[in-house]
Structures are given as structure tokens and as C-alpha cells.
Amino acid sequence: MRVREDFPMLESRMNGKHLVYLDNAATTQKPAAVIDRMTQFMRHEYATIHRGVYTFSQLSTRECDLVRERCRRFVNAERASEIIFTRGATEAINLVAASFGRKFLKKGDEIIISEMEHHSNLVPWQALCEEKGLLLKVAPINDKGELLLDEFEKLLAARTYFVAITHVSNALGTINPIREIIKMSHHAGAAVLVDGAQAAPHLKVDVRDLDCDFYCFSGHKIYGPTGVGVLYGKARHLEAMDPYQYGGDMIESVDFKKTTFAKPPAKFEAGTPAIVEIIGLGAAFDYLQKIGWEAIHAHENELLDYATQALSQIPGLAIIGTAQEKASLISFVLDGIHPHDIGTVLDQEGIAIRAGHHCTQPVMKHFKVPATARASFAFYNTREEVDALVKAIHKVLEIFR
Amino acid sequence: MTQEVKLDELYQEVILDHNRRPRNFGKLDDATHYAHGHNPLCGDDYHLYLKIDENGKIQKITFEGSGCAISKSSASMMTTFLEGKNGDEAEKLGSHFIGFMTKDTLSKEDREAVGRLKLFEGVRHFPVRVKCATLAWQALLNAVTGK
Incomplete structure (x- = not known):
């Protein structure tokens, strides 16, 4: 794929070497299309949204609305009003925990998460459980890093009203059978939130096909800017939920006696949003559409196979996370x-990888390691970069021999 | 400075040796002082045990846990340095070493004050790794000052 020239940052050097950027699961680099769109917007189009009667404000409002519509198409939601802009996936999860969980879950009810959750899809639920006297149940994984679907099903009980699960594991790369999980959960009467932070960069998301109740992801992991993320929620949930934050833009009318709230999505978007970042996210959607999911899948899967092969040859190296279905990420x-x-x-x-617990301490505990090294690939990475990684790991072995 | 020199300065032979064969590694059952050193960022995690007699002398000092080469070798060398010293001396050396690792610029006196531990000077080129080198010493200060 001829895409590297689209990403100015990939031309950088680090410690005197060509940058080999393999920390894409943490955050992705930005194509010029995103950078330029944001710059153009700030230089020539910027104004606040919703409030202004003047032309530039109306144009800003329209641009943000268009991004919401593009986002609707990106996840194949039914209506644009089911798309809420947040600060990121973390805020989206916290929003659902606060506005849905706090309102609808009662003492003694149960929430199921999985053993492979990122802390951001674990701690908000744990805190909610402590606050409301709920029970948090954890679906286990096997030693390949795959969710044990049978065990998950057994956990679904009469009082299980919520399931929060990741689509793709950030620490292991596992792609979860999310459709079956949602089906089972709905059968048991539980609503499902899918943490799509690691899936949205790699897979075509279709919330109607999945039939999930909530889906969320971060802009900066899909080649867009930081500070903006997306929460999809089924319209009937969003209408029934309480607001998340209170302030301007989310009200219908305010009086000292009583305030009524706007309809979704405005109800969940108090205050001036990250206008510039929303515009940048729109450019990222356009860019991804131009590249196309087929090309992305083909290239990333090929890289994953090549890297898995190459790393497996290195003496003393063990890959953590060997699920059948994996996104292009290798923990080792x-x-x-x-x-x-x-x-x-x-x-x-010059090689950027992640080393640490990846905000998944329970996963580290499962595999009995304090931390792992993680190389995560985007469609702009190359075989040559995998070769550079392998060569550098041999250097590590030399130093520590 | 080339990258090779930087890496060689970081991973000196003595440091690698202490990483491979950490000294005084294990739990001390009759410890009088104990501290836990944990860096949540990278997961370095050590337990430090000291047996200090009535005269304030460190009779025995051990550590156990896991972490990177820098944190482990630093903990290992610390134990070899402190056995037989008294608590006050240990505290003083700990403060010197932490200063040596974290000061913006080093004087001749700073280097002399830490003696052989100055071989950790290479870590200063790697700001994110400084905490690895000081972790065990920080735990030591907590143990002897009871904080």
C-alpha cells in the first residue's frame, strides 16, 4: 500500500534512526488529510456551534453535523442522533456507567465483564458496583487469550442486566465473538456495551448487525485527533437515560424551578464540544473510507502473519495472546x-513499542508476567519495519546474553 | 554521544551481572524493618527486608520481587553496600544516590558521595529509567525512617 507519504510523522527520526512506529494500539499517527483539515478549519472557518446567528457559526454547526452523519455511516447506526461525541472511549464508558448504570441497575443486580478488559472498561463498573451494591462477575479467558464462551454463558443469570466487553483486546489482540456474546446477553435480558477502542481501527463496525446497545471508540486510535471519541447508543436507551453532565447546550429550557433537557445527542453534550477535533475526526473517517477496509485487512493480516512467524523464530521469545482470531498486535x-x-x-x-501492563493488570496476572512488550501494527507499517524489529530484538538478546 | 555508547553506559557489565545474579535475594524472616517499592507505571515491584540491631547497625538486608535490569541491579548493589552500615549512614547514602540520579547537573562531590554507585550515571541519559534506579533506595528510606 502506498500510504506512508500520507503520514508526515512517519518521516521522523528517533535517536538518529528512521522511526519505526509500532505503538499503534496506544495511538495512531495522523495523515496530512486530518492535520490539514484541522488547520484549514482553524485558519479560515472557525466559530462556535449552535449559538451563533452569524454565518461562520452556522457553517461550523453544519460541519459538525456532517461529521456526526459520517460517523453514523462509519458504524452503520440507524440515526445520527444515536451518535454522541465524547472525549474518548474512556469518557464514553463512564457516561454509560453513570447515566444508564446508575439509573437502571438496582442493588443485587449483576454486571459481567471479561478478564481481558482494559482498566477503562473495568474500573467504572467496579466503582458503580461498590456505589450501588451490584455484583461484578468476570468471564474468564484461556491460555491463548480467548474468552471462554461457555463460561460466559454460565455467568448470565436472572439478575444480569448489563454486560461490558471489549471487541478487541489491547493487550492480547484477541477479537472476541462479540455477535454471539450480544445474542446470549440479550437472551438473558442484559444490555451490552462494546468497547471498540481497539476494533474500530481494524474492523468494519456495524452496530445494527451486532445489535449492541452501546458501542464506543476513540478518535486518536483511528488516525484522528486526541480529545474526541464516539459513543453509539440505541435511541430508546439514550432517551431513557439521565444526562451525564449539566450545562449549556444540553437543555431545552431553564428556570429556577425546573430545567428540561434537550433530546439526544445534545442531552449528552454539555458545554462547547471539541469542535476542531470533531472536524479532524470527520477527515479521518473520509481518509479511512478512501483506503478501504478490504485493503486495510489484507495488509494488516499479512503483516501480522509475517511478524508472528518472524518473532516465533527468536530463541526465548514467547508470544502472549495466540487467539485464533487476532487483530494486528503482538504482545511478547x-x-x-x-x-x-x-x-x-x-x-x-528508533523503534517505538509499548512495554508495560497495558492497563490490563488482570491479564498480566493470568499469564503470570509483570509486563509485556507489545508491537502493534497499522496499515502503514511494512515488512521492512518488522525486519527492523526482529533485528533489534536480537540486539537485546546480545546485550543481555 | 552515539546510541551504542549510550546503551553501553546504561547496561554496564556490573549492572548486567547484578541483574543476572542478584545478591541478597529473598525474604528475611527475622526482619525488623520492611518496605515495599512499587512503580505502577512499569510494574517494578520489590520487597525490602532489613534486620537492624539495637545499636542501629544493619546486620542483614535482602530484597525480593521483580522488575527491569536497572531496578533489580540497583536493589542488589544497594544490599551489598549497606550490610554492616548503620541506619543513619544508609539514609545518608540513599539521599546522596537519589540526588545523584535526579539533579540537573552533577558536581565532583556528588559523584564522590556515591562511590562505586556512580556507574549508574549512564541511566541519567534515559529520564524514564531514573525511577528504576532509585526505586529500591526510595524504599530503603521509607524503611529506615519508618515512613
Whole structure:
């Protein structure tokens, strides 16, 4: 794929070497299309949305509405009003925990999450459980890092009213059988939130096909800017839920005696939103559409296979997370060498990877490792970059031999 | 400075040796002082045990846990340095070492004050790793000052 020239940052050098950027699961680099659109908007089009009677404000409002519509298409939602702009996936999950969970879950009710959740899809639910006297149940994974679907099904009980589960694991790469999970959960009467932060960059998301109640992701992981994310929610939920934050833009009318709230999505978007970032996110949607999911899948899967092969040959290297269905991400450990030392040596070779617990301490505990090194690939990565990674890991082995 | 030199300065042979064969590694059952050193960012996690006699002398010091080469070798070398010293000396050396790792610029005196531990100076080129080098010493200060 000829896409590297679209990403100015990929031309950078780090520690005197060509940058090999393999930390895409943390955040992706930005194409010029996104950077330029945001700059253009700030230079020549910027004004607040909703409030102004003047032309530029109306144009800003229209641009943001168009991004909401593009986002609707991106996840194939039925209506644009089912798309809420948040600060990111984390805020989206917190919003659902606060506005749906706090309102509809009662003492003694149960929430199911999985063992592979990112802390951001674990801690909000844990806090809600403590606050409301709910029970948090955890669906286990096997040693390949796959969710045990049978065990999950067994956990579904009469009082299970909510399931929060990741589509793709950020620490293991596992793609969960989310459609079956949703079906089972609905059968048991539970609503489902899918954390799509790691899925949206790699898979075509179709919320109507999945039939999920909520779906969320972050803009900065799909080649858009930081500070903006998306929550999809079924219209009937969004209408029934309480607001998340209170302030301007989310009201219908305000009086000292009584305030009535706007309809979704405005009801959940108090205050001036991240206008510039929303515009940038729109450019990212356009860019991804131009590249196309087929091309993205083909390239990323090929890279994943190539890298898995190459890394497996390295003596003392163990891949953590070997699920049948995986996104293009490889967590690994080297015998007797701490991931942080791997990260430091690779950094000196110009290679950016992640070393740590990836905000998934329960996953680390399952695999009995304190941390892992993680190389995560985007469609702009190349075989040559995988080769550079392998070469650098051999250097690590040399130093620590 | 080239990248190779930087890495060589970081991972010096002595440091690698202490990482491979940490000294005084294990739990101390009759410890009088204990501290836990944990860096949540990278997961480095150590338990520090000291047996200090009535005269304030460190009779025995051990550690256990897991972490990167820098944190482990630093903890290991710390234990070899402190056995037989008294608590006040340990505290003083700890403060010197943490200063040595974190000060913007080092004087000749700063280097002399830490003796052989100055081989950790290479870590200063890697700001995110400084905490690895100071983790065990920070735990030591907590243990001897009871904080």
C-alpha cells in the first residue's frame, strides 16, 4: 500500500534512526488529510456551534453535523442522533456507567465483564458496583487469550442486566465473538456495551448487525485527533437515560424551578464540544473510507502473519495472546529480560513499542508476567519495519546474553 | 554521544551481572524493618527486608520481587553496600544516590558521595529509567525512617 507519504510523522527520526512506529494500539499517527483539515478549519472557518446567528457559526454547526452523519455511516447506526461525541472511549464508558448504570441497575443486580478488559472498561463498573451494591462477575479467558464462551454463558443469570466487553483486546489482540456474546446477553435480558477502542481501527463496525446497545471508540486510535471519541447508543436507551453532565447546550429550557433537557445527542453534550477535533475526526473517517477496509485487512493480516512467524523464530521469545482470531498486535516476553529493558534498547534503534501492563493488570496476572512488550501494527507499517524489529530484538538478546 | 555508547553506559557489565545474579535475594524472616517499592507505571515491584540491631547497625538486608535490569541491579548493589552500615549512614547514602540520579547537573562531590554507585550515571541519559534506579533506595528510606 502506498500510504506512508500520507503520514508526515512517519518521516521522523528517533535517536538518529528512521522511526519505526509500532505503538499503534496506544495511538495512531495522523495523515496530512486530518492535520490539514484541522488547520484549514482553524485558519479560515472557525466559530462556535449552535449559538451563533452569524454565518461562520452556522457553517461550523453544519460541519459538525456532517461529521456526526459520517460517523453514523462509519458504524452503520440507524440515526445520527444515536451518535454522541465524547472525549474518548474512556469518557464514553463512564457516561454509560453513570447515566444508564446508575439509573437502571438496582442493588443485587449483576454486571459481567471479561478478564481481558482494559482498566477503562473495568474500573467504572467496579466503582458503580461498590456505589450501588451490584455484583461484578468476570468471564474468564484461556491460555491463548480467548474468552471462554461457555463460561460466559454460565455467568448470565436472572439478575444480569448489563454486560461490558471489549471487541478487541489491547493487550492480547484477541477479537472476541462479540455477535454471539450480544445474542446470549440479550437472551438473558442484559444490555451490552462494546468497547471498540481497539476494533474500530481494524474492523468494519456495524452496530445494527451486532445489535449492541452501546458501542464506543476513540478518535486518536483511528488516525484522528486526541480529545474526541464516539459513543453509539440505541435511541430508546439514550432517551431513557439521565444526562451525564449539566450545562449549556444540553437543555431545552431553564428556570429556577425546573430545567428540561434537550433530546439526544445534545442531552449528552454539555458545554462547547471539541469542535476542531470533531472536524479532524470527520477527515479521518473520509481518509479511512478512501483506503478501504478490504485493503486495510489484507495488509494488516499479512503483516501480522509475517511478524508472528518472524518473532516465533527468536530463541526465548514467547508470544502472549495466540487467539485464533487476532487483530494486528503482538504482545511478547523474552526469557529473563524485562520488557522495559527491551523497550529501551528498541528505542535506541528508533523503534517505538509499548512495554508495560497495558492497563490490563488482570491479564498480566493470568499469564503470570509483570509486563509485556507489545508491537502493534497499522496499515502503514511494512515488512521492512518488522525486519527492523526482529533485528533489534536480537540486539537485546546480545546485550543481555 | 552515539546510541551504542549510550546503551553501553546504561547496561554496564556490573549492572548486567547484578541483574543476572542478584545478591541478597529473598525474604528475611527475622526482619525488623520492611518496605515495599512499587512503580505502577512499569510494574517494578520489590520487597525490602532489613534486620537492624539495637545499636542501629544493619546486620542483614535482602530484597525480593521483580522488575527491569536497572531496578533489580540497583536493589542488589544497594544490599551489598549497606550490610554492616548503620541506619543513619544508609539514609545518608540513599539521599546522596537519589540526588545523584535526579539533579540537573552533577558536581565532583556528588559523584564522590556515591562511590562505586556512580556507574549508574549512564541511566541519567534515559529520564524514564531514573525511577528504576532509585526505586529500591526510595524504599530503603521509607524503611529506615519508618515512613
